[in-house]
Each structure stands twice: as C-alpha cells, then as structure tokens.
Amino acid sequence: MFSKGTKRKFSDGDEEISDESLVGARVASSYSLQRQSLLDMSLIKLQLCHMLVEPNLCRSVLIANTVRQIQEEMTHDGSWHMVTEAFCGPGQSPSERLVATEVLCRSREQDAEPKLFSVISYEGCREEEVVADETLCSVSVSDTVSNVCLAGRVGQCWEKSELSGVERDEEALEDSRLGSGEDEEIDTEDGASTESPKTTGQVFGTFEIKNGSPGPDSALEELFSDVDTSYYDLDTMLTGMQSAPKMGPYDLLDSLAPSHSSPSIVSTPTCRSDLNELDHIMEIIVGS
Amino acid sequence: MGEDGESPKINHSFLRDYVTEADVISTVEFNQTGDLLATGDKGGRVVIFQRETESKDESEELGESGEYNVYSTFQSHEPDFDYLKSLEIEEKINKIRWLPQQNAAHFLLSTNDKTIKLWKVSERDKRPEGYNLKDEEGRIKDISTVTSLRVPVLKPTDLMVEVRPRRIFANGHTYHVNSISVNSDGETYLSADDLRINMWHLDITDRSFNIVDIKPANMEDLTEVITAAEFHPQHCHLFVYSSSKGTLRLCDMRESALCDKHSKIFEEPEDPGNRSFFSEIISSVSDVKFSHSGRYLLTRDYLTVKVWDLNMEKGPVETYQVHEYLRSKLCSLYENDCIFDKFECVWNSTDSVIMTGAYNSFFRMFDRETGRGVTLEAWRESSKPRAVLRTRRIYNGGRRRRGDVGVDSLDFTKKILHMAWHPAENIIAIAATNNLYIFQDRVNAENLKT
Numbered sequence: 249m250f251s252k253g254t255k256r257k258f259s260d261g262d263e264e265i266s267d268e269s270l271v272g273a274r275v276a277s278s279y280s281l282q283r284q285s286l287l288d289m290s291l292i293k294l295q296l297c298h299m300l301v302e303p304n305l306c307r308s309v310l311i312a313n314t315v316r317q318i319q320e321e322m323t324h325d326g327s328w329h330m331v332t333e334a335f336c337g338p339g340q341s342p343s344e345r346l347v348a349t350e351v352l353c354r355s356r357e358q359d360a361e362p363k364l365f366s367v368i369s370y371e372g373c374r375e376e377e378v379v380a381d382e383t384l385c386s387v388s389v390s391d392t393v394s395n396v397c398l399a400g401r402v403g404q405c406w407e408k409s410e411l412s413g414v415e416r417d418e419e420a421l422e423d424s425r426l427g428s429g430e431d432e433e434i435d436t437e438d439g440a441s442t443e444s445p446k447t448t449g450q451v452f453g454t455f456e457i458k459n460g461s462p463g464p465d466s467a468l469e470e471l472f473s474d475v476d477t478s479y480y481d482l483d484t485m486l487t488g489m490q491s492a493p494k495m496g497p498y499d500l501l502d503s504l505a506p507s508h509s510s511p512s513i514v515s516t517p518t519c520r521s522d523l524n525e526l527d528h529i530m531e532i533i534v535g536s
Numbered sequence: 537m538g539e540d541g542e543s544p545k546i547n548h549s550f551l552r553d554y555v556t557e558a559d560v561i562s563t564v565e566f567n568q569t570g571d572l573l574a575t576g577d578k579g580g581r582v583v584i585f586q587r588e589t590e591s592k593d594e595s596e597e598l599g600e601s602g603e604y605n606v607y608s609t610f611q612s613h614e615p616d617f618d619y620l621k622s623l624e625i626e627e628k629i630n631k632i633r634w635l636p637q638q639n640a641a642h643f644l645l646s647t648n649d650k651t652i653k654l655w656k657v658s659e660r661d662k663r664p665e666g667y668n669l670k671d672e673e674g675r676i677k678d679i680s681t682v683t684s685l686r687v688p689v690l691k692p693t694d695l696m697v698e699v700r701p702r703r704i705f706a707n708g709h710t711y712h713v714n715s716i717s718v719n720s721d722g723e724t725y726l727s728a729d730d731l732r733i734n735m736w737h738l739d740i741t742d743r744s745f746n747i748v749d750i751k752p753a754n755m756e757d758l759t760e761v762i763t764a765a766e767f768h769p770q771h772c773h774l775f776v777y778s779s780s781k782g783t784l785r786l787c788d789m790r791e792s793a794l795c796d797k798h799s800k801i802f803e804e805p806e807d808p809g810n811r812s813f814f815s816e817i818i819s820s821v822s823d824v825k826f827s828h829s830g831r832y833l834l835t836r837d838y839l840t841v842k843v844w845d846l847n848m849e850k851g852p853v854e855t856y857q858v859h860e861y862l863r864s865k866l867c868s869l870y871e872n873d874c875i876f877d878k879f880e881c882v883w884n885s886t887d888s889v890i891m892t893g894a895y896n897s898f899f900r901m902f903d904r905e906t907g908r909g910v911t912l913e914a915w916r917e918s919s920k921p922r923a924v925l926r927t928r929r930i931y932n933g934g935r936r937r938r939g940d941v942g943v944d945s946l947d948f949t950k951k952i953l954h955m956a957w958h959p960a961e962n963i964i965a966i967a968a969t970n971n972l973y974i975f976q977d978r979v980n981a982e983n984l985k986t
Contacts, residue, residue: 304876305712305730305731305761306761309758310780314816319811499597512631
C-alpha cells in the first residue's frame with residue numbers, strides 16, 4: 249500500500265504507468281524505502297537512550313536534525329501526504345492526516361477517528377513551569393500557549409512541532425533537575441504492533457495528552473484513550489532520564505505539574521480551563 | 537602472531553588480551569616541555585609518564601632517546617550520581633590539560649563530564665631526620681631519654697611523587713564538558729560543554745564566568761551544539777569553538793562580556809554534489825586546534841581534516857581526506873553509531889605535519905608541504921618494539937597490493953580517537969583502546985609501550 253501510493257506519485261500524477269517510469273518508480277520507491285528505514289532507525293536511536301547515564305546531547309541533536317530533514321523532504325515530496333492518506337482513508341481532510349509516525353505503523357482501525365495524538369499539542373494545556381535557578385527553588389507558573397500542529401498545514405506543523413511538539417514547560421524544565429522527576433518513561437508499547445517509532449515531537453519535548461473530563465467530549469476521550477499519557481521531559485530524551493514509577497518520586501512535582509499516567513490528569517484545575525482550547529483544536533481537526 | 541618468539545612483551549600481552557572497559561584511554565596530553573605525558577581513562581584514573589633524561593652523549597644521537605616510564609598514577613574522578621536526575625555521572629576523564637610550569641611542581645587540569653579538577657604533582661626526595669622529640673617512626677619520645685639536642689637534617693630518600701587535588705571546579709556545567717583549555721595569561725582557563733562555555737580563574741572555584749551560551753529559549757529549537765573549544769595560544773582574549781554543524785566561531789572577549797556573537801565565523805559552503813541525509817552529521821567538527829603559530833586552525837570532521845587560515849573565513853585553505861572510502865558506507869556507520877565517533881587531530885611542533893586517527897588502529901599523518909598523507913598502524917601484533925612502522929594502504933577497488941587492507945575488513949571497534957604530539961620533537965603518543973603507543977621519529981628507534 250505504501251509503495252503503491254508512492255508509485256503513483258512518482259509516475260507523474262495519475263497517468264498510466266509506462267515502462268520507463270516503472271523503472272524510475274522502482275528506483276524512486278527504493279529511495280523512499282531507504283529513506284523511510286532511515287527515518288525509522290533514527291527514531292529508534294532517539295528513543296533508546298542509556299537510561300543510567302545521560303545520553304550524548306550532540307548525538308541526539310544530530311539524529312533529530314536528520315529526522316527533521318527526512319520529514320521535511322517527505323513532506324515536500326508529498327510522500328507524507330500519501331502515507332497518511334493510505335492510512336486514514338481518502339475522505340478526510342488534510343489536517344487529519346497529520347498523524348504521528350507511530351500511528352502509521354499501527355494496524356488500521358476501523359473507525360474514522362483520526363488518531364492524532366502525539367503530534368498534537370499540548371497546547372492548550374497550561375502547565376506550570378518549574379524553573380530551577382541555582383537555588384533550585386524558584387517556581388514560576390506560565391501559560392503555554394504555543395499552538396503547534398494544527399490545521400492542515402502539514403509541513404508547517406511538522407516544522408513547528410519539530411522535535412517537541414509541545415511547548416511544554418518541560419522544555420524550560422529541561423533546565424531544572426526537578427523536571428526529571430516526571431515520568432519520562434519512553435513508552436514504546438503504545439499498542440503498536442510494529443516498533444512504533446515516535447515522532448520527533450515526542451522525542452524532545454514533554455508530551456502530554458490531556459483528556460477532557462468525561463462529560464463534554466466522549467469522543468475526545470475515546471480518541472485519546474489508548475494513548476499513553478506518559479510524557480517525555482525534554483530532559484528525558486536529551487538526558488535519558490526515565491521515570492521508574494510513573495508517579496514521580498518528587499512530591500514537589502506532583503503537586504505542581506499535572507501528573508502523568510492517569511487520564512484523570514484533568515483533575516488539576518489548570519487543565520480544566522484548557523478543555524475549551526482542546527475542544528477548539530478538535531473542532532479544527534475534525535473539520536466541523 | 538608471526539614473530540612472537542622474540543619479544544617476551546608480545547607473548548605476555550597475548551595472555552591478557554581482554555580489555556577492561558575502565559582501562560580504555562580517553563585522553564592523552566604532553567606537558568609544555570614534553571617530559572611528562574598524561575593519560576586519562578574511562579575509570580577516572582590518570583597515569584603520568586615521564587621521559588627518562590639520560591645523559592646525552594654521542595651514542596644517544598644514533599640510538600634511542602629517553603623512554604617514557606610511569607611516573608605516577610592516581611584516581612582523578614570517581615563515579616558520581618546526580619540525585620535530581622537519577623543519572624550516573626561518568627568518571628571518564630574527557631580531557632587533561634597541563635598548566636605551564638612555574639615552579640618545581642607540575643599542575644594539570646582533568647575533567648569528567650561535570651567537574652574539573654586541578655592537581656598538583658610534586659616530588660619529594662628528601663625527608664627530615666633527627667627530630668629531638670619524635671623518634672624515627674614519629675612516636676613521641678619520652679623526654680627523660682633525651683640527653684642532647686641536635687638539629688634535624690634533610691636526608692635523601694627514595695623519590696616519592698605526590699599528587700594532590702588543589703582545586704575542584706564543580707557545578708559549573710549542566711551539560712557534558714567536552715573541552716578545557718588553559719589561557720595564555722596563565723591565570724584563567726575555559727571549559728566548554730554542549731551548550732555553554734565558562735571561563736574560570738584557576739584560583740577561584742565557586743564562580744565562573746559564562747562567555748558563550750547557545751542554549752535556545754526553547755529546547756525544541758535546539759539544532760546545534762558546541763563540540764570543542766580552545767584558547768588562542770598567544771592572544772589571551774581570543775578563543776575558538778566548533779559546532780555540530782561544522783562551523784567555527786572565533787570570539788574576542790574584549791568585544792563583549794557574553795561572546796554569543798562571534799568575531800569571525802568559519803564555514804565551508806556545502807558541496808551540493810555530495811549532499812545526503814548524513815551531510816550534516818559528517819560535517820560536525822569533532823576537534824579544533826590552533827596551530828602553534830596561532831595563525832591556523834586545524835579541524836576534524838568525520839571524513840576529513842581541514843586547515844583554516846584565521847584570516848580567511850570562507851573556507852579551509854587545505855583539506856585532507858582521512859578515509860574517503862567510508863563515504864559510501866555512511867548508512868551502516870550511522871546504524872552502528874560509528875558516525876558519531878569523535879576523532880582528535882594534532883599539529884606537530886613546527887605546524888608542518890598534521891595527524892589524526894581512523895579505524896582499524898590506523899592513524900593518518902599529512903605533510904602540509906607536499907600534501908601527501910600516510911597511513912600508519914598502532915597495533916601491537918604487527919610491530920615489535922623498535923621496529924620501524926610501515927605504512928599501510930586501504931584497498932577499495934583498483935589494484936590491490938600485498939598487505940593492503942580491504943575496506944570491508946576494517947575493524948571499526950579499533951578506533952584511534954586520542955593522540956598527542958610532543959611540543960618540540962617528533963614523538964607521538966597514540967591511544968588505542970587501552971594501550972598507549974609512543975612512537976619516535978628516529979632513524980632506527982621506536983618505542984612501544986602498553
């Protein structure tokens with residue numbers, strides 16, 4: 249299916265495939281396959297951090313840049329477009345095709361719900377920043393409002409979401425050692441049958457899916473229900489931290505930042521106000 | 537093992553051929569006179585070798601010059617644990633730099649990922665004897681037994697080398713320290729991690745001055761890190777740092793306190809013909825060194841070494857291919873992470889020859905005057921002590937000569953990452969995993985050490 253889509257693309261639009269272009273298409277599709285495998289390899293490399301020692305930042309940055317480069321090229325080629333279409337079905341709007349790589353690797357489920365998590369931001373979720381200065385004590389709260397990834401602008405979304413997708417205070421957290429307390433369990437078992445390489449968005453930033461409270465949007469909840477809400481501190485990827493217990497050992501963090509694993513994240517007051525924003529996002533995505 | 541009957545050294549080494557991870561040498565550095573050679577390893581130890589000063593008579597001219605023998609060994613850094621991040625801090629010594637000698641003692645800086653330490657290495661070869669109130673073992677004497685007074689005198693004893701930590705520069709770095717460089721002013725030094733460069737005063741440990749900070753406000757925007765940094769050998773206000781994107785930035789500390797804005801940026805435009813997904817990775821500079829003259833810069837990226845003229849920013853003045861035959865293998869090298877290996881590069885004392893390491897225990901030397909390069913091997917099995925190193929060749933298509941090594945049979949686990957060149961003579965120290973090789977450019981002589 250993947251290669252079929254690619255062939256169509258490379259053989260000049262939707263014309264009949266001629267012999268010459270067939271050969272060209274083969275070459276091109278093998279390039280695409282190589283590129284895809286390079287992408288997968290890179291994503292795996294980013295995930296497999298040495299959990300005991302901080303991974304090499306230089307290496308992580310270089311791999312992430314490579315991933316970004318591949319994704320940009322794939323976007324320009326339209327291959328990304330093709331790939332997502334293959335999985336999402338033709339009836340959906342472009343915005344819905346903004347799918348995380350991991351989703352692409354999953355077996356297609358029957359419902360038409362676009363599985364758009366990962367890359368989708370966290371945007372609306374207001375999280376508190378825990379900023380460490382030398383005293384490690386100052387805490388500031390900030391709104392995180394960057395809107396990453398929305399709408400159907402695939403290319404731009406990728407660029408914005410880049411490697412972290414979400415602003416996440418966690419980036420600021422990256423400076424703080426406290427941030428590490430939050431589970432940064434690199435979850436590789438998101439139900440994907442394949443290796444489920446995460447998007448780069450999941451790699452660098454903290455990434456949190458906020459489920460709405462059950463009331464307003466059951467569709468929303470369903471949408472996110474099978475996504476692991478453990479999120480990645482910037483530090484996680486870059487420094488290889490991991491949370492053993494998802495409930496971080498740091499009470500301070502627990503009290504400050506919305507916690508991690510449970511979908512009842514929204515219990516924290518900060519997130520409730522973001523439901524509206526999340527709704528807004530969903531509307532755009534679903535196109536209603 | 538062809539000629540193993542001759543040297544007991546080779547037989548002996550065959551028995552203990554396994555490599556302990558902790559013994560892997562991670563840095564090598566001569567001091568300013570070349571009499572001392574320090575190595576640091578992954579286990580946090582520093583071993584200092586000293587050159588034997590033999591009396592120089594006629595026989596020395598033709599025969600061997602001083603050999604390097606172990607002078608002192610000490611544990612510089614211990615494994616540490618960052619409790620906040622729940623991460624170990626490796627004790628591996630990333631760099632050692634000697635301070636210029638000012639008195640009888642020697643000082644060196646050694647650093648792991650986070651902490652820099654200043655060590656004092658001093659000799660003691662005399663001890664006082666003849667105390668009135670203490671006996672030879674130091675026990676207090678019974679006063680009633682003291683019948684006469686004498687003046688204690690200093691008597692020679694066996695040479696003892698004492699190494700003591702004099703300063704510990706801690707908590708200066710959030711990221712991993714990759715370089716340290718002593719300033720020509722003799723009072724300050726810089727330490728560089730992935731995103732920041734700090735300047736320290738050698739006497740002050742609780743403060744450092746941040747001179748470069750490339751950390752973006754949003755870490756998600758991070759696309760470039762600092763890979764190496766060095767002070768200019770003569771101008772105490774100038775330093776250079778290299779990045780993972782292949783750029784070099786020369787900064788003048790007189791211009792502003794925070795040198796985020798460079799004075800000069802050295803960057804070679806990308807060759808569109810060679811572009812691939814790995815272009816950026818292989819352009820990442822792994823090491824940068826000023827020439828002794830201070831006029832040139834030497835950089836190493838994955839496939840080449842380049843010489844830059846400080847007066848010309850638009851590109852290097854010389855480029856040497858270290859192992860161009862690997863260009864077609866970049867994907868595999870990416871897969872096994874070898875593409876991220878950081879090779880060092882060094883100048884010789886007159887800046888006429890440059891040297892860098894490669895795989896399969898090979899290292900390369902380039903003569904700048906002729907532009908030619910040779911490949912040499914640092915491998916115990918193939919060279920005896922005092923044997924002349926022969927040059928090696930890589931076979932990658934074309935005519936194959938006997939003794940050539942095929943590209944596909946290269947051992948990528950045997951990498952020569954660290955090396956040093958004596959500041960005045962043609963003596964080089966090559967670190968090959970857990971072995972240290974010292975080669976001298978003499979007519980007949982070569983010195984092999986493990």
